[in-house]
Amino acid sequence: MKFGALAVVVALALTACGSTSNNTGSTQKPPPTATLKPLDKVGAGEGQLNLIAWEGYVDDSWAKPFTQQTGCVISSKYAGSSDEMVSLMKNGGGGQYDMVSASGDADLRLIYSGDVRPMNEKLIPDWNNFQTFFKNPPYNTINGVHYGISLQWGPNTLLYSTTKFPNKPTSWEVIYDQANKGLITVPDNPIQIADAALYLSKTQPKLGIKDPYELKKNQFDAAVQLLTQQRPLIKKYWALASEEIQLFQARDVVVGAAWPYQTIQLKAAGVKVDETIPSEGATGWGDTWMLATKAPHPNCAYLWTQYVSTAKIQAEQALFFGETPVNTQACAQMEALQAGSCAQYHADAPGSYFDTIRFWKTPISTCSDGSQTCIPYADWVSAWTTIKG
Amino acid sequence: MTLLITAFWAIDPFTTQIVQVWNTDNFQRILNEPAYHSIITRTVVMAALVTVTDAVLAFPFAYFMARVASRRVQTLLFAAVLLPLWASYLARVYAWILILNHSGLLNWSLQSIGLPAANIGYTNVAMWVVFSYIWLPFMIIPTYAALERVPESLLEAAADLGARRWRAVRDVVLPLALPGVVAGSIFTFSLTLGDYITPILVGGAGSSFIGNVVYANVGIANNIPFAAALAIVPVAIMAVYLLIAQRLGAFEAL
Secondary structure (H helix, E strand, O other), X not given: OHHHHHHHHHHHHHHHHXXXXXXXXXXXXXXXXXXXXXXXXXXXXXXXXXXXXXXXXXXXXXXXXXXXXXXXXXXXXXXOOHHHHHHHHHHHOOOOOOEEEEEHHHHHHHHHOOOEEOOOHHHOXXXXXXXXXXXXXXXXXXXXXXXXXXXXXXXXXXXXXXXXXXXXXXXXXHHHOHHHOOOEEEEOOOOHHHHHHHHHHHHOHHHOOOOOOOOOHHHHHHHHHHHHHHHHHEEEEEOOHHHHHHHHHOOOOOEEEEOHHHHHHHHHOOOOEEEEOOOOOEEXXXXXXXXXXXXXXXXXXXXXXXXXXXXXHHHHHHHHHOOEEOEOOHHHHHHHHOOOHHHHOOOOXXXXXXXXXXXXXXXXXXXOOOOOOOOOHHHHHXXXXXXXX | OHHHHHOOOEEOOOOOOEEOOOOOXXXXXXXXOHHHHHHHHHHHHHHHHHHHHHHHHHHHHHHHHHHHOOHHHHHHHHHHHHHHHHOOHHHHHHHHHHHHOOOOHHHHHHHHOOOOOOOOOOOHHHHHHHHHHHHHHHHHHHHHHHHHHOOHHHHHHHHHOOOXXXXXXXXXXXXXXXXXHHHHHHHHHHHXXXXXXXXXXXXXXXXXXXXXXXXXXXXOOOOHHHHHHHHHHHHHHHHHHHHXXXXXXXXXXX
């Protein structure tokens, strides 16, 4: 109670200091910063760079050499959730922070509220080596304008115990199946509704779900209903990767939705598990370095983006964090650092692999057909509370 | 105060900026949505259950400490009660996860004496056990303080009037110690009511507390007005609780 009240007061204080512009959230208009011209060429660094990042994204092992090369001294603030990133950018974006390593579920919110500005991909030499999909992913590129440069990604895979399932499960059905009651774990994240929608898009084609992030009322209700039915089967909704690892290790669960990181950790610990992308496909996440609209150190920001896009740093970060680089040339570097890691993390995946993965993007009320009938993210969050009970 | 005002505002659903339009939608949502009813009920019932459990466990313990044990044993028991408070809250909760999970100490012990596995890890039962353990010292200390204050002469008088030991405990010690137990219950009740970490770590599906929903609305949805409205619920519950506690004389016992 006390924590809650305190957080409310603090957050309110933050909001009070922030911008008071009343953004109505109409998304049919182009993003407010669409016409801002990005830099033509990268000048000398300003000596300073302020970042909002996921924990571990600005690790000393590659941040220190960057400072030595460029003279840009990095001060970084770690954020615990996509929403913290959004509110930090909203409240401190007025010239305090330069960049944010936002995930797909936060990107559109940042773009449409005008907190980030277009970037010039031509200034990032390694951009040409990116997986084709990550050059213009829909979560950070709108009408051909890049609101950031892709960094790393990962799929949300189906993790299962090979003792319980000697044959690889071919469908997400196993996590909705009464037979596995009390032995299932899924992430504690509202975006999980998209996983249910993806499953329904294949199993109930009548609903007509085309994009699991653009759900109309009846489609959304069907997904919520599926997840509500799933709840009694769930042992635990996991919030941290370590929780899921522990659940599998202690044999509390036998199947769940996971990241490749958990699979790798569990296999290394000798637990008999494997992962698969079932026939319905899977959701995934992609992170992007985005440039704040009022970034005080744009040159250092571009230098940083160039640096983290290089094959070497991409490989280092991928292995450090357990994710996959967007730079296709990073594969060899990963192999050099840790043999077999390139294939483990799907860094060598062919283009067709990306057809099976639907990357996170913020659900907004504007559907791709232009109508305003899609269910926005705030409703996803409250529905998720109801589902979890 | 800010909390109260914010609760009557709304947010823009897309940019999650606060819109300062006066309305009671947040409260209506709490009233009309069965999920919030069950979350509030769960939180309050758990807080009450933990309080009763702790009172039942703490009373004999505190009685022994205050009236039976020698000075030396008393000091040792005091250390035993207070020492866990030196360890991190999280470390103690994690220790319980290791005890209660599927291949944990509990199931291992049960199996080695031929009983079926309990499998109470990640359930509301597990939360009840962990909460009761974590907040037990907060019940023992005020109960002990109240018991120690019961004058020996009253017990002697009871004995003179022919009351046996149990009768004296029931009719003399218990009523005099009650304010101490109620004072302790303020701690156990309010601490459980406001907790959101144990439900995350030990709870399973369907274990959300009011605190978890507040946290989700501040941290994930950025819906601060709704979080504020929900945060008023435990404030109101505690206000009622403290009023009752005051009637029972808990504040004189503190």
